[in-house]
Amino acid sequence: MKIESWGTRLGLILAMAGNAVGLGNFLRFPVQAVQNGGGAFIIPYLVSFLLMGIPLLWVEWSVGRFGGKKGIHSTPFILDAMDRRRIWKYIGVFGIFTNVAVASYYCYIESWTLSYVFHSIIGTFRGMSQAEVAQFFVDYTEIDKTTLGIPYEAVLFYILCLGLNTWILSRGLAGIEKVAVVGVPLLLIFGAFLAFQGLTIGTSGATAEHPDANSWEGINFLWTPQFDSLLNPKVWLAAAGQIFFTLSVGMGTIQCYASYVRAKEDIALNATSAGFTNEFVEVVLGSLIVIPIAAGYLGIDWVRENAGFGMAFQTMPYLFDKWGALLGALSGVFWFGLLFFAGITSSLAMGTPWVGFMQDEFRWTREKGALSFGLIILAFGLPTVLFFHQGVFDEYDYWGGTVSLVIFALIEIVLFAWIFGIDKGWAELTEGSDIKLPIIYKYIIKYVTPILLFFVFLGSFIAPPV
């Protein structure tokens, strides 16, 4: 059997960056930040990154490369190789199902982005009022009574999106690498273009209806730290949740990707650079597009009152249209194209643990594994498509995208630091590395991160983040 590995180092880095940089960076981060008081969010967010995010990234890369050295590429088998008790395999399988739950709703949003690229190109949003753009989204996602209750277009784009994911997954690492090598740089270029627009609107978008509109207010709101938030557990929970989601930890995708690195690869360096790249994209690009552009035309107070997921779809096309037919359409293609590339490079990552497991456990071919992933996501995901407005989507996000990640991460770090053993684990992580990790992190991984994860776990039941 041919041993698969990443084609080039750049390919590996872009695939890992694509895994982390996703819809979470551009859609979830700004909304979380606004809903949790803007600048109040930033300190808990950065602390969570340093005390939980970075340690978990290191652990997951080490676990992955450890498995890869033994020729294993799926989380259940890798965890099993770290400690021979049967339970670990089941925990790995639990991680795979978290991917299924998250991919089911994640791919649905991804399919919106495809559809919105299409509608930006054909000029659907041209000349629409804000209410009309918002209504378009409702019509798109709502069950249409006249068509036997099926939102046809949404279902069609969902299937198209799953088909694309399945096809790329069936081509293996090389397919994922190709998408990442094209998609990640493109999304950075699109993002830089839109962030530039966000920065330069300033007060020029003010009108009689929105006299206070000012894009810089949007940036100020996010970047003026407020220390009193440190006492608010809800803000901490939201910040920690965002860190897990954005870094893609707690699901097994990083372990899978890392299991394909060469045995001599510098994982400490790669994991650190992937983590910081994701943070750069999130805190810089993620905060310079939706909020400043919306604040630039509608005012920051409007944004605070209306902040939500819908802003990206229900408001942005209307705001772009103010820039004229050509620039408006182009910006629509850039924005939804950016979201599409961010999305697909992440949903592909969610597919790899499943495909790897089918190969390891049942000796299925990659093609069969990929097809079964597409079908299971279709089965689990259709309820989110058909009952979007009935809250199914939010349930998936809560159980899959919030609680399960924390449970998996907590169990995994206990396995790594306490059962596999922190000394062995630290040696795995630092082996062959050119950078010197601060030794204090050995203790953070052993004591601080697990304790914090435990609190986040308890907290997510006691005070579920909204």
Ligand code: PHE
């Ligand atoms: N990190 C991705 C994002 O920010 C989401 C993701 C979570 C991807 C878990 C893979 C695994 O959108």
